[in-house]
Amino acid sequence: MSMNEEKTEFRPLILAFCCNWCSYAGADLAGSSRLSYPADVKIIRVPCSGRVNPMFILRAFERGADGVIICGCHPGDCHYSTGNYYARRRMTLLFSMLDYMGVENGRTRVEWCSAAEGVKFSNTMNEFCEKIKSLGKSVRLGDLRCKD
Amino acid sequence: MQGLKDRLKELLTDGTVVRILGWKKGDMPYNPEPAIFNSAEELEDFVYDGFCGANLSKMMIEATKLEGKTAVCLKPCDTYSFNQLIREHRVNRDNAYIVAVGCRGKLDIEKIKKGTKGITAVSGTELDGSDEITVNTIYGDKTVAYTDALLDRCHVCKGKEHMISDEIWGESKDTADRERFEEIERIEAMSPEERFEFFKKELSKCIRCNACRNVCPACSCRKCIFDNTKFDAQQKANVVSFEERMFHIIRAFHVAGRCTDCGECSRVCPEGIPLHLFNRKFIKDIDKFYGEFQAGKDPEAQCPLTDFTFEDIEPGERG
C-alpha cells in the first residue's frame, strides 16, 4: 500500500462455521427477514458444530481471518443429540490454550443460535464484527505469505 | 541392579516370558538405550540406573503383538502411560508381564553437562546409589547432588505407586518438591504480550524433527494427521512461525485428556523446548473445568474429551 493512499476503514475478515440444522437456517431467516449483518462475515456450512476441528480455526487465522465464530444448536437441541456438547468442551479448551499462548484472545467465539433466531444471528454477527474491528487486524497467527 | 538382572533372567529361563523390554548399556556412561532382550546372554548388557528415563510403554504396542509374553520394566510414572494404552486398546495386557521397577527420580544429562565436558564415567546413579553422583571427566572430576540433576518432570513426580504391576522390584521415592502447576500459573500470570513472546521464542527453536510425537505414548495413531500427504497439514520445516505453533497446539490437543504428563516430549526435544507446558495447561484446564482427572490412573475411566455434562461451562468463560 502506498503512503499517499487514503487510509481506508479496516474491513475484518470473519469466518463463521454454521451448523446446517440451526444457525445456517438462522442466517437464512435473518436474510429473508431483511435483517442486516456485515458482509465481512463469510459463512461455512458444517453438518454440526461438532464437526469443527480445532485445526480449521487455526488454519483460518493462518489464511488471514481476523475472527472465527462457531454457531451451533442450543445445548440439548443437537440434531445428532450430543455433537454440540463435545464441541463445547473442545472449544473451551482450545480458546483457553490460545489465550494461554498469548494469541488471539477475543477473536474466537461460540454462539448457540437456533433456526428461528434470525434476530439473534444478525445481532451476534454485528456485535462480533464490531469487537473484531476494535481488535484490529490479526497478526499473531497469520502466515506472512498470505498477507496482501 | 544385579538383583533385577537376575530376576529378569529367571523370568526368561522359567518360561514366564519369552523376551524382556528394558534398557541396554550405552556407549557413553549416560546413554542407555531401550532394548529387547531375547536370552539370558543378551541380558548381560542390561542396565538400570538414573539415566533410564525412557518410558518403555509405547514400545509395548509392537512388543505385545509378537508371539509370547513380553516382560517390561516400568517405573511408577510409566505405568500411567501403560494403563492409558490399555484403555485405548493399544496394548494386549495378556501378552505383557509388568516388572514394576523402583525409581528415585531420573537424571537429566543436560543438567550434568552444564559446564562439564569430556565425561568418562558417572557413578552413584543406581537405585541404591548415593545422594551425590560423581562425574569423572578428562578435565577433572566433580560431584553433583542427585536432586540437582533430576529431570524437570521428576520435580513434579506423580508419586511412588505403580498403577499396574505383576511384580515389584525395588523401592520408589516420591521426588516431588514443586507444585505441579507452578510453571503454568507463572505463565498465566504474565501479560498476553509476554506470553506470546515467551512461546514464540521457545517454539522458534523447533526443527520439526517429530521426536516429541514419535516418543509420545499417547501419539499412537497408525497414521498421524501430520503425515497425511492428502492434506496440507504435512509440513517438514518450520517454514514460518505459524507452522510450529500449529503443530504443537494441535498435537497437544490430540492428546488432551489422554496425556499422562509423563514428560517424554520435553525430555527428548533436541532443542530443549518445554513442551510439557502445553499438555500440562490442558490438564490444568480439564481439572478446573471438568473435575480432577489423571489419565492412566484408572483404566476404566472415561476420557474428559469424549464425555460431557449438560452443565459444562461455555467456551471463553474462565470457570
Add this chain to the structure above:
Amino acid sequence: MCDCSSKDILVPQVGIITGITQETPDVKTFRVNAPNGGKLFEHMPGQCAMVCVPGVSEGMFSITSSPTNKEYQEFSIKKCGILTEQLHSLEVGDMVTVRGPYGNNFPVETEFKGKNLLFIAGGIGLAPLRSVINYCLDNRENYGRIDILYGSRSADDLVKLQEIQDVWMKAPNVNVYLTIDREQEGWDGHVGFVPTYLKEIGFKTDCIGIVCGPPIMIKFVLQGLKEMGFTDEQIYTTLELRMKCGIGKCGRCNIGSKFVCKDGPVFRFDQIDELPNEY
C-alpha cells in the same frame, strides 16, 4: 521473470496442454507444447520429466512420445494418486510446469543397434516403451525384428490400442502379441497373464528383452525369460521410485550408490543385480 542465464535446474518451464486423449478409463495421454509452439526440450527414449500442477505436487513421468516426433511431447498418465487425479482434471488450454529431461535413456544408438528387440509391457508400463518402439520404427533400418508383447487387465485397459493396430501391427517385420487378463465379450485375442503368454509363444534368445510393467509382472517375466535362456545382460527395464529433485540430490530414490532419477531409470538386469534389493 528471471533472466534465463541464472536459471536453476530446479526451476521449470511452463508448458501448455494442447491435446488430451482418453486412452482407457483411467489413463489419459497429454500432449504438451511450449507456449510459443514446438517442443519444450529434446529428449531420448526412456527419459523422464517432472510434471507439476503447482499447488498440488510434482511427479516424474516418462515421456511417452518418441524423440522423432518434432512437434510435441506426450505423457501417458494413469490416475492413481493425488497428483495424477489433479492432472486428469485438467483440460486443453491449462498450463503445467515441466522440467527435464532427466535420467538416462535406452541405448537405442549403441547396444540396441542392429539387434532384434523384444518389448514386453503390462498396463501403463507401455508408456516408457512406446517412445522406444516409435523411435525404432522411425529408424526402422537400424534394427532387426521387433516383437511386442503387451498385456493389460482388460481390452479397455490397453493403452494406445489405436496406434498399436494402425501403426505397429502394419509396420514391416513387427509382430504384436496382445493379451488380457480375463475373458471379455468382444475380445477374440489371447487371454492370460503376460508371463504365461510369453512362455506359450516361446521367443528365441537372439534378441534384447525390454520389460516394463507392474513389479510382480516384471518378476515373473524375468523368470520366464531366464528359463528361455536369456541372460541378465540381455534384459533391460526401467525402475520407478519416489523422486523429488530429479537430479540425484534429494536422496529419496537412492539405492546403493545409484540414484534412480539420475543414473536410471533405465537399467540392465545385471546392473540391478549389483544393487541392494530395495526397489
Add this chain to the structure above:
Amino acid sequence: MYKIAIKDLDTLFSKIAAEQELILPLKKAGQYNFGVYEEGADTEGILVNKTVKSAKDAFFPQFETLYNVRKTITPADELANGEEASGTKIRTKLEVSMEDLKDKDFVVFGMRACDVKAVDVLDKVFLSDPVDNYYKARRDHGIIVALACHEPEESCFCTVFGIDPADPKADVATWVVGEDLYWKPLTDKGTALTEGVKDLFADADEQAIEEEKANIKAIMDKLPNTKLSLEGWGAGKTDEKFGSDVWAKLYNPCLGCGTCTFVCPTCQCYDIKDYTTKDGIERYRCWDSCMYSDFTLMAGGQNRTTQLQRFRQRFMHKLVYFPDRYDGMYSCVGCGRCVDKCPQSLNIVKVIKAFGKENKGGAV
C-alpha cells in the same frame, strides 16, 4: 597471524556485521544455534563446542523458496477472446519467477573443523553436475571463520575421519589461547575480511597456537570415540554390509524421528513442496529425513516400508554409498551431534562399533 582479546569480540562482531551479514552461535531460550548477529545479541555461547543444529543452515537452509508461480484463470465466457499459446486458448496461465539468488557476502563465525569439512561433503552433492545454483550462490558469497576446538567433548570423533580439530581448513582459522583469540587468514577471501577489521587486532606470534594444537591433540587421544575403526566400511562394501543381520539387532529402539538427520551437518536430503498463497504458489525446498515413513512413499506403495530398512539406509548412505559415489569420502564428520541428541541413544558410533564387534566374532 593476529590476535584479539576474547572480551573484545563483540566489537569485532559489530564491525563485521556493519559491512555484511554475520552468522554465529547465539543463545536463544537456553540453546545454542547459529543465527544472524544483531547489535546486543547474546554472544555468551560464542565459544560453545556444539550448537544444536550445525552451521549447515548458512549454506543449505532448512527452508528456502525456489520459485513462485503466478496463476491466472481465464473465465469460461472470456475464453474465446482470451490469449493464445501454441495455437491453443489459455485457460490457466502460469508464470514462473525464480527467487533471487544470494548476491551479498556473508560471514559465518565459529564453525568447527568438523562443520567445515561437512561443507566439503555438501559441495560434493550440490556442486556436482548438475550444479545447484541456490547452494552455489551461498558458497560463493560465504566466508567461513573457523574456530579450533579448545576443549573437545566425549562425543567428538572427527579424527576418525581424518579431520584435525586443532587446524580447521577455512577462509580464516582461529584459536583460543588464554584470554585471546588468535586469528589467521588462510584464503584470499579470509585476507580480504581481515583487512577490513585489522585495526582491532594486534600482531601475534605463531608459537602460541602450536602449544594449543598440541593440547588439543592430547585431549583428542583421551576421548573414548576417537579410537573407532572404520575397517569394513567405505566404497564397495554394499554386499557385505547390506545383508548383515546386525541391522535387525540395532534398529529396534529407533523412533523414526528426524533428530539425527536435522542436527547432522552432512545430511542433505530434501523435499520440495508447494504452498498456495493468495495469488499463486510458492514452491519451496525444505530438509527431509530418510527416517520418515513418507520419505519414499508413492501412490503405488514404497520401497522402504520398515524402520529397519530406513535405519539401514541412513547409515549405509553415510558410510558406504556416499564413499562409493564420491571418491571414498564419508558422509560423516564425527561431530557427535547425533550421539548427544538421539532420544533413544542410537547413533552412528554404536552402528560402527556393533559391526566392529561382529567382525571380531563377538556378540552385539
